[in-house]
Amino acid sequence: MKREELAEILGVSRNTLTNWEKEKPDLVRLINQGFALDQSIEETRKHLERLEEIKNNASNGKFNLKGK
Secondary structure (H helix, E strand, C coil): CCHHHHHHHHHCHHHHHHHHHCCHHHHHHHHHHHHHHHHHHHHHHHHHHHHHHHHHHCCCCCCCCCCC
């Protein structure tokens, strides 16, 4: 993600974000970890949906494990 995009998401200017990177590196690190966690949660949700689909198909006698 570009700095401009991150600043927009956070509702701050790019200069503010740059200042945080210099003056509050722990804050920026926590923000980045939060985004990484959100991404992991979304990936996990997609995997869970796929597992539910496989389970439902198997219950109905369908065994298409190659994907959608």
